Amino acid sequence: MSAQMDDALQTLIIESRELLQNMEEALLLLEQTPDDAEAVNAIFRAAHTIKGSAGLFSLDHVVAFTHVAESVLDRVRDHRLGMSPALGSLLLEVCDHLGQLIDGVAAGQAPDDALSGRSDAIAARLQTYLETPSAVQAEPDFSDVDWPDGNDIAPPSAAPVHGNDSVTSGMWHISLRSGPNLLRDGMDPLSILRYLGTFGQIVNLELILGDIPPLSVIDPESCYIGYELSFASETDQASIDGAFDFIREDSVVRLIPPYGPIADYRALFADMPEDSLLLGRMLVRCGSLTEEELAQALETQGRMGPDSGGGSPAPLLGEVLVAQQLVDKPLVDAALERQQQVKATAAGEATLIRVDAAKLDQLINLVGELIIAGAGAQLVARRLKVPDLVESTSVLARLVEDVRDSALTLRMVQIGATFNRFRRVVRDVAAELGKDIHLDIQGGETELDKTVVEKIGDPLTHIVRNALDHGIEPADVRLARGKPRQGRLSLNAHHESGSIVIEVSDDGGGLRKERILQKAVERGLVSEGQVLSDKEIFGLIFEPGFSTATQVSNLSGRGVGMDVVKRNILALRGTVDLDSVEGQGTTVRLRLPLTLAIIDGFLIGAGNASYVVPLEQVLECIELPDEDKPEQGASYLNLRGEVLPFVRLRDLFDIPGEAPRRENVVVVQYAGERAGLVVDQLFGEFQTVIKPLGKVFSHIRCIGGSTILGSGEVALILDVPGLVRQVTERQPVSRHLPSTLSPV
Amino acid sequence: MATLARKDAPAVAAEPCQYLTFTLGGEMYAVETLSVKEIIEYGQVTTVPMMPPSIRGVINLRGAVVPVIDLKARFGGQPTEVTRRTCIVIIEMGGSDECQVLGILVDTVSEVLEIPPGEVEAPPAFGARIRADFIRGMGKVGGGFVILLNVEAVLSTDELSVLDELSRQGTPVDAGALPRLGSSVPG
Structure with missing residues (x-):
């Protein structure tokens, strides 16, 4: 459980950082286009989600700070407050500061005085944008509501006119049936209640314990309880909804606003598995319904019963409500659409998974070893000259290459x-x-x-x-x-x-x-x-x-x-x-x-040693014509009418021994410049797993790294740009040799 | 036997007194066993071009590419001649933040010796064939002296890579012969 909590906290940190990034981007966008409602919404959502998740972990300092920012953003969203450059800058500061708070959470530290001081300072500046304080004194018509302790939470400032269809309770009603996996998912029903307490007051709560199985079959890791509660708060539906964001997937959450229509309660009775009368009693005890309202709700519910049970498939709740003219058709459509959207985003998220970067690195390392081992097997197969073995190792090599490519794209x-x-x-x-x-x-x-x-x-x-x-x-x-x-x-x-x-x-x-x-x-x-x-x-x-x-x-x-x-x-x-x-x-x-791990290489030989040239830099290979064989050093040759400067690897690297009678030229290109490399042998393409050369070789030029051949021998990877530079520096007379050539 | 002794007495780690001795050009040297990772036979060293002779090349140590230092050249002598008994001693350095693995080329590996701290003399101010800062101390063994090497100084990555830099600056304009800078070690 605590390990799962840690995981969940880690997710919170990662998500919060991403959200802050989005928030910053949206804020910067707002500076360009101050009327962008989508950007404002994005900022609000980010702040809101951070607050919500922080609340789940009782990170009170984050919640308190974000709450102020959220209130300001709420005003911006409702056009009660216009975006100004000053507010934009302040919100960017909020963004940075939240980042620091989250960093503190990630480091597992309680906020120090400096950080808290900064929280207070920024919050105070934010407060200036909230021109009227949110607390309004209780109004006399709420005398019928029994506030259990203290009067510090103000009821909604003005009660809407409510007719026969609405209940008289001025409190939110929340029904929750937690899913069995709630605890396993690292959530705690208690922390949600605690979070609700940060922006309102839980007036009454009735536990639903009917689902708890006998002790002999109880699964201690499952969550069986549900509750009905009445909640006094001034916030909007979205904020309360937000408290349940993390458990919505598994659990059933119903939210009925203050003075909500009786139809909502009726629907609640219809949807919940418990006996309507029993549930109704609980609601009365909660203070959400009066006896008369309960009777009214149950009556209609009872009338509905036979209708729906009449052979034809049970009508959908929405249709029932529309038929009874309790809810407008467009309203139902809108709700359905929203449900669809939620499902669509959920499906979209399901196609992406988060993977630890270290695991990917390990995979790439293993693929690297696989390539080296595969090359070794291929070498043996060729030496043994068993056709079937050669065939199967080459199939294997091709597959390994595919694996390599897809492994590398994972890290892109x-x-x-x-x-x-x-x-x-x-x-x-x-x-x-x-x-x-x-x-x-x-x-x-x-x-x-x-x-x-x-x-x-x-x-x-x-x-x-x-x-x-x-x-x-x-x-x-x-x-x-x-x-x-x-x-x-x-x-x-x-x-x-x-x-x-x-x-x-x-x-x-x-x-x-x-x-x-x-x-x-x-x-x-x-x-x-x-x-x-x-x-x-x-x-x-x-x-x-x-x-x-x-x-x-x-x-x-x-x-x-x-x-x-x-x-x-x-x-x-x-x-x-x-x-x-x-x-x-x-x-x-x-x-x-594009990548630092594995490249396609071209294997060449000079003397006893093998070298690799990155394949993408190789244009073509030709035999060195006899007439172009100079005694020493670099020179040039005629490549189909164009001048191609070349360098002998033997000379450059001071390789002992005589050059063979037949030498080859590898034509390389880099950044539009071309040059020839004269080598002894061409071995062909080779998948090159790059191994770093270590600090001893940190100043080396001409060599970009090393790799291990199938034979177990180490081959060096040529750094073509460095090589070309080395050669041009050795020839001060013709400094612009390569750059005067036209690119291909 | 050597490893056993080490495990039995963890206090030894604070004041190491076990040394691996080896010969190099007839002279006896020793390094602390704590920094020795393993000893392998000489084979398949890939030469890295444009490097001073003190950097012999690189080897494949079970998938990792490890540089091999020619100690004799590093001490200012001629490159080591490879014989049947030539070995590469794999040394691990650093450890705290960044661990570095290097190989050193030696003529023969002799034995693991226990030299108590009391038997170690300070290095002579002059007279040794190698630079004074390469010597950690002189171990008294059977009436003679063994040079205890200061591995960090001998295999200093900074110095080795600067050697390579120097060799490049000294590169003559005409292509071909590489400068042999091994004998003119700075410092």
Whole structure:
């Protein structure tokens, strides 16, 4: 039971965080379109659900705080209060603060004084939006209601006119028949009652114990009890309904508003399994019905009996009510529709399950081992030359490949959630800098591996902050330059040949090449008079300790940042590059692998060693023509009329021994640049499980990682961009070799 | 026997006094048994290109890729010649936050010795063939001395990876020969 409670609490924490995320997004949306009723509803729902779930766990500090926010939101929802930028900011604070409260719950700590103080401060500011206090003194016509203890809970301020069809009780009536699994699901009927007590008063409660079986067959983990209770509260139906959100699935919950129609009670009698008279007595004892009202309800109920039992299928409750003109047809339709919707969402939720990320990682690891073992089996099969065995291992290999692909897709998540976080960053930073900046998000549905997503958050934040701080000019400068007042920052993601490309672009001032160059010369990164291409100049800002910002703000400009960004991205086997047009803006482009675990590779051999090139970077393989065999180093060859620079792996890696008579060229492509790798042998495609090389090799270039071959031997994975860079750096004369080639 | 003794006396963990001895170029060295994970035969080391000679390569240790350090080259000598008795001692370091597994190449593995703390002398200020910070102490065994290695210093990841950095900076413009920086260890 307590373990289940823990699980349930964990779910509460996860869900609350998600809801807060939704709330924040909706709040930011409201800043753009203040009239969006759906957004207001979403915010309200989020706050409401958090309050409801927190109540179930007796997290009183969360409930108390959320309650105030909810009241304000309720007013916004009812158009009694308009959204203003000030309120928006306050609600964002509420959102952040709730996040902190939830973090506290997750850490299992009671809120400290600072946190409670902040709760009170924010709640006090929220109170100013609630112009009239909610407590209204009891009115004289409630003298017939017997308040058991204290008069602190006010009855509804004005009793609606009620005719013969309505009861005289001014209290809510709640009927609950808990499902047998209530306790097993980690719920506690008591905590619901406790939660109800936070916004109203339970006046009377009658327990229904008729379902409790004899002691010999009782299941201690099942819940058998139900109750009828009358409840005095000023809140609306939704809030009370909310208390039962978590048990609605299994249990039967009926809610009849104050001065509810007798027909509702009649329907209650009809639906509940208990004897109507017995139940009626309980309701009278609760104070929800008077004797006369009970008689009236039972009479109609009795009249209904023979009608429905007359051979034809029993009419639906709704039809009965409509036929008796007790309820309007549209009302029933609306209720039915709502039921359908609830069912539809329930079905939608059922197709998604939450899985612990660690379990997925373990699965991926196992699939990795499976691939290595499979490759080993295939190797043995080929050596033994038993046709059947070769056949079956190749079928197995294909299946393993499918398993790998589907296992990897399990870990794929959309980048949209990461992008959306930046709405808040942009809003806050723009406000801090006094700039007006619009964030434009595209390609949020692009998927990539969860592990990659987790690691790009920080670098991306750095780039975005840089763009906001240094890229986009203040409004007056923008206007003077003939640009629109509002700056634009756009985040864009798309897939490109096995990688994901993330672009951060702004329409700001762009980079000033001369200044970068000047600074680089000052710092001794470049010698004076050296001629660099645009790309190389822009590349300088990723050098350690390089910053051209004349002013150091508290956001960026300390010269730490872009080099860290570059290092982080390289660690993910990605690349960063930058395009900029002075006066028009800058685009930073991150190119990242889709996954960090397993790739399709191409196995090549040089000397005794085997190497793997990521398959998506291999364009084609050709034999090295005799006439292009130079004595040493890198050179170029004629590939169908185009110049293809190439490098001999033997030379680059200093592999001892003579090259074989026949050498092959693997044509690789990366980010639009092509190059040839001269190797001894081509072994073909190979599923590559990437094994990290460890910290000792943290500075290594040209090698991206390692993998284990079927033979148990370790093969190194070539890092093609690093390799190309290594070669171009060794040849200072022809620095732009690859970039002058036209892309395929 | 060695492991048994360790289990029996947990107090030993605080003041380790069991050492695995091995020879390297005729000299006797020792490492604490606590950091030794296992000893395997030399075989199938994949060379990692553009690395200093002190980093011999990587091996597949039951699915994990483990770097192998050539101790003789690390101490400034020539790369170890592989013989029938060459072994790789797998060392586990760190442990607290991040555990690092490395292999060291040795000529022969000798035995596990118990050297009480009283029998350990401070390293000599000079005169040893290897850098002073590599030596944790000199163990007195049967009238002779055994060099007790400071594994953390010898296998310092930072230093090893900087070696690799240095080797790259020293790369001559003409492709081909790799610099042999193993003998010019910084510090």
